[in-house]
Amino acid sequence: xxxxxxxxxxxxxxxxxxxxxxxxxxxxxxxxxxxxxxxxxxxxxxxxxxxxxxxxxxxxxxxxxxxxxxxxxxxxxxxxxxxxxxxxxx
Numbered sequence: 001x002x003x004x005x006x007x008x009x010x011x012x013x014x015x016x017x018x019x020x021x022x023x024x025x026x027x028x029x030x031x032x033x034x035x036x037x038x039x040x041x042x043x044x045x046x047x048x049x050x051x052x053x054x055x056x057x058x059x060x061x062x063x064x065x066x067x068x069x070x071x072x073x074x075x076x077x078x079x080x081x082x083x084x085x086x087x088x089x090x
Contacts, residue, residue, distance in 0.1 A: 005085070012057030013088040014081070015064060019054045021084075022073045030054070036070040 004010070023033055030051040037043050037050070043066055053059040054067075068075055076084070 005089070009057075010085075010089060014057070014084050015059065016054055016057030017084045017088060018076055018080075019064070019067055022068065022071055023054075026071050026073070028071070033067065033070065037066055040070045041066045 023030075028036070029047075031047040034045050034047040034050045037045060043063070045063075053063070065075070
């Protein structure tokens, strides 16, 4: 049974999945990702704090964009978003 898309926890899971997929694709640890974020955006975030936020999926849109920018990853396409939404709602 599909979960409601109006549920904030669904969107938290989508955000977490998007970041995790991009992080794994780039073979980055949270420590390495935190260092990249600091180097490329001047946002100073502790690796443990970053890991906790990503694992919960509870972080700002600005951090989401900074993460993708730091990894030099394009933002997810509509098709990518739909695929992840289906994955987390089934």
